[in-house]
Amino acid sequence: MRAHSLVLGALFSLAALPFTATAVADSGPAHTASHATMVHSPSAALPTRPGQEMFGTVSEIVGLLEASPNTHWSRVNIPALRKHLIDMNEVALNAKADITRIRNGVRIRVTGRGRTLDAIHRMLAMHGRTMDGQFGWHVSDEPLKEGDLLTVVSEDPAQVAKIQGLGFMGIMVYGTHHAMHHLAIARGDMAY
Numbered sequence: 001m002r003a004h005s006l007v008l009g010a011l012f013s014l015a016a017l018p019f020t021a022t023a024v025a026d027s028g029p030a031h032t033a034s035h036a037t038m039v040h041s042p043s044a045a046l047p048t049r050p051g052q053e054m055f056g057t058v059s060e061i062v063g064l065l066e067a068s069p070n071t072h073w074s075r076v077n078i079p080a081l082r083k084h085l086i087d088m089n090e091v092a093l094n095a096k097a098d099i100t101r102i103r104n105g106v107r108i109r110v111t112g113r114g115r116t117l118d119a120i121h122r123m124l125a126m127h128g129r130t131m132d133g134q135f136g137w138h139v140s141d142e143p144l145k146e147g148d149l150l151t152v153v154s155e156d157p158a159q160v161a162k163i164q165g166l167g168f169m170g171i172m173v174y175g176t177h178h179a180m181h182h183l184a185i186a187r188g189d190m191a192y
């Protein structure tokens, strides 16, 4: 049992070293010095992968809030951001999207059940409000019993082609302001 723990400990120590530490078997003062330098060097490799998208997104937002002198922690609402990120997951993975091409755009019937249905109602209502009038698009959202009916049209033939090519997910991600919404939700500037 003790030997097993020692082996595990040794493996863990090796795994924690950067790949450049090939002189593990070396001994003597030279190795001791380089090892000390490596451990304390600011350039020593450290892991950065968050492991999971929710952890990564929330971690980045918390970092931005901490770095900003304008953050009012009494207003900060990370639970609202978490709720929105779960909604995004539901809409992206579990919602059913039936798309119909109409003369000047698309009509998309987005449906789901339970937690997915709640997410569809919240996300599509928000997207309808936010995206209407942008890029020369007219966006309208109609809540249904089993989902939402999203209609996206344009008078510009180039935009019509784009809307039809983007389809449901492309329309949902289109534009560059979505990540800013996450910060606004987290800062308490936007109800969700």
Ligand SMILES: [Cu+2]
Binding pocket: 084, 085, 088, 178, 181, 182
């Ligand atoms: Cu979002």
